[in-house]
Every structure is written in C-alpha cells, then in structure tokens.
Amino acid sequence: MDDVRATCKLKDSWWTVFLVDPVACRLTLLAANHTAITPNGLSRLSLALGVASALWFAAGQLAAGAVLFYLSFMVDCMDGKIARLKGTGTVFGLWVDYVGDRIRVICCAAGLAFGQYMMTGDVAYVLLGAGVAVLDLFRYVNAPQMKRVRDAVREDREALSPATGDPREPGEVSVTREEIDAVLDEAVALIDAPAASRPGGVRRVLGTYRLIGPFLARYRIRTHLVSGIEFHAAVFVAAPLLGSWALLPVSTGAGALLLLNEVYLVYRLWRFTRVPAAAAPAVRKDPQRVLV
Template identity: 40%
Template structure:
C-alpha cells in the first residue's frame, strides 16, 4: 500500500533543513520516495549507490569541459543529490536504516565530491592550461572537507557540554518522557521562546519566518556551497566567480559558528557550576533511587 505525500512529509522531513533542500530537493524527492517505498529491495544503501553512479556521471561530463557537458554535469549532480536525500527518507519511512548505511552514505558523499571537484577544475585546466583552476580545485576540496570535519567536531563539543550539565539535572516527569522529535542540528541552536514586549528584532522575526518554513537560519552550509560550486557554477559557466563567492560565504558563516561556539565555551564553566550548585542544594531532599 502506497503512503501519501503528507505521511512522507510528516515522517521523513527534518524539522529544519538547508534552503536548497527544502525548496529544490524535498518536493521532488518526496514524490520519488512515494513511488519506490513499496519496493523493499530499494534500500537506503541501494539509493546511496545509485546517487554515486549519477555523481560519477556528473564527473565524467565535467571532465569533458565544454559548455553543454558542464550543463549536463550540473544537472546530473543535482539528480545525484536528490537521490542521496531519498536514502535517508526511505530509512526513516521503512525503518531500514543501519549504522553501516550511515557510514556508507557519508564516505561515498565525500569521495563523490572529491572526484567531481577533480573533474570540474581539472577539466577546465586541461582546456585552458590556466594553473589558477588547480589552485581553485585545492581550495574547493579543502573547504568541503573543513566544513564537514568542523561540523562534526562542533557537534561533539556541544554534546559534551550538554551531557555534563544534564548530569546535574533532575528531570521532571514530563521531561523524563522520551522525545518524539529528531532534535536540533548542530548549528541551529533554539531561539528563546519568550522575548520582552517591543524587543522583537528584525533578525528574530526573519529567523522565525524561516523556521516556520523549515529553513534553517544558517543559510550557507556545506549543501549550499556544493550546489553553488557543482551546479550553479558549471551551468552558468561562471566557474571562477561563483566558486570564489560561495567559498567566501561559507567561510563567513563558519567563522560566525566558531565565534558562537567560543562564546558558548566561555559561558560553560559558569553554567556547569550553577547546575552543580543547584544539584547539591536538592541532594539532601532527594530519595535515593532503587538499583
């Protein structure tokens, strides 16, 4: 029995996601998921491999390097990304996700991007013999790897701080219930629920509007960077300016996230001490739990 699009949206969409995914991928991916979901042999790992095939097809087009080959490569890269987004949706919808599948998806994503960058910039170097394309290739690969490694490390640090503070909290009966949602992304800390009257800033209103439409406020992430470099740049033929602009935007947002993490780390000792003090005050009145 086929599921409805509404069921797919409710069960597979992330609470917030990249604007490229929300606007240009999810509408198509959800409809394709509806078509393939009944076929249980189409597992997330199968979709990951299909996405890689489309990705390497894009790389082959980029290596040719002429105008229409670049356009075809950009289209194939977008199809590859759509299929890559389908694997997670199928995993959540059918409950077929595995730890190995998560590893396979991450590794093949990084391998695919690496070879696509080699093909895109290497193809332009072969046609023009302009060494600047080789430098641009190195920068593009570095920024893609930096974004994902930095994101993983920031998530690790934030989770460590949360766990240490949570160790000194006594959950209420409501808080003790298991959460139904998927949680906040690493770079999307929740906004305060209540603000002072008349103190609602334009920034906060824009953020609330974006979140209502499932778009995260971190507008230039690794996804938008890759889409700019491997879709917009080759399709428009503006490989140099688009890649440089996308890289500058990514660095600016990463610097902002690093600054936010730095401020959070500065505040952490005080928050941890306050949590421990509150815990120590409640300790005499607490009934020891049975083991």
C-alpha cells in the first residue's frame, strides 16, 4: 500500500484526496497484484462508466447516474496510479485519458440536460448542460495555453543568466542568478503593493486563506479549492444525489466559483509575465519576445 500511495500526485483536489483516493488506492492495490489490466484498459472502463452515467441521467435516474459518475472518476484516478506503479504508461495513454475525460463530461452534461428537460420542459436545464460543457472545455483549452506562456517566461528568465552558457555581446549586462531572483522578488513586491489598498474584508479573507496553507500542504491539497474536479463533483455527484431541486442552484454556484478560480489564475499568469520585463529589459536581444 505504501508503494501505491507513493504514486499519488504531490498535490491534488480535496475531493480526490478525501473522497476518492482512500478507495482508489485499495482498488489499485488489488488490480496491480491480481490482474493484468493496463492503464488504457482502465481509461476505457472509466469512459464506459461515464457513458452509462449519462444514460441514467438521460433516463431521469439522478442517483444512479451520480453513483456511476463517481465510479467512473475513481477508475480514472486508478489508471495513472497503475501506470506509475508498474511503469506501463504510454504517451498515447495521456491522450486517451484526456479525451476520455472530455467525452465523459460532455455526455453527462447532455444526458443531465436532456433528462430534466424531458421531465419538466424547463429550458433552463438545456442552458445548464450547455454551460457545464462550455466551462469544462474552456478550462481544458485555457490550461495548456497558460502553460505555454509560463514556459516562455521561464525561458526568458533563463536567458538572463550566464549559467546557460550563451555568449554575451560586448556591453551587455552580466548578472548572476541570485541577482535575478532578488530583482524578481522586488518586482513581485511592487506588483503586489496595491493589495494594501484592498478593502479590509478582502484582506481578512486572504489572511484566513493563508492560515490554512499548512493544513492544505499536509494533506497535499491544491491551494485552488474549486478546480474542475470539484466542479464535476458538484454537478454530477452532489447535486443529483440531493435531488432535482438542487441541480440548478448547486451547478450554478459551482460554475461561478470555477469561473472565479480561472479568472484568478489568469490574473496570476498576467502578474507572472510582468516580472521578467521589469527585471532586466536591457539584456533582451530578440524584440519579438518582449513581454507586455
């Protein structure tokens, strides 16, 4: 079991840490020791359970759909653990896992919207299904683009350091990595300075949030508490189990929190891109790479 737990992500969503991994780890141990199932096989099983969940949602059976969605997500958590435990993961398996997740969410959103619309005739459920699908796709389209930007900024930061071995033109500024880090810290402090002018209520909320940091780190929970996983759990597990009355308010609230989280991540990315330009613009040689 220690070997299985070692395959868990260093940081994960609180839903996964507390409500999925305790079961998924034990099932992974059984699957690893007593079956020859592959990560791709688990991904296919997860997708099949997700489609079954969508069919139950379409039939108006919310509780059954919620249970199947939970099982689908749990199996989806197992494929990565098996891959890391046995070393049987493949690059193509990453694609299978990624696309399978998107198909599952779209199918379940469509099934949920269809089932409730057929039962009530309320077009709000159609809008709900479309909104869930759009938010999920935006999140997964936005994430790799943000990673590309961060990687580009890191490349620029590396270019500022002579440790890379790049030749310097005469008259260029030569700086050490420690000097760069100091300048970056000062730039971040300057960018963060306006935070002192925030309303007292906002400062208190942020202060409270920082206090729970050690707790989150201890249980390897990501600091953004409302990610896509929690969004899916709210829409496809919690709300259906509560009943049809909870679908609209719970899904809308979870969607709003997810959108706020994405806005916050974009803000952090923007702040991150401002630091290199403020740090040492004089050493830039390619005008096309200047960050604004």
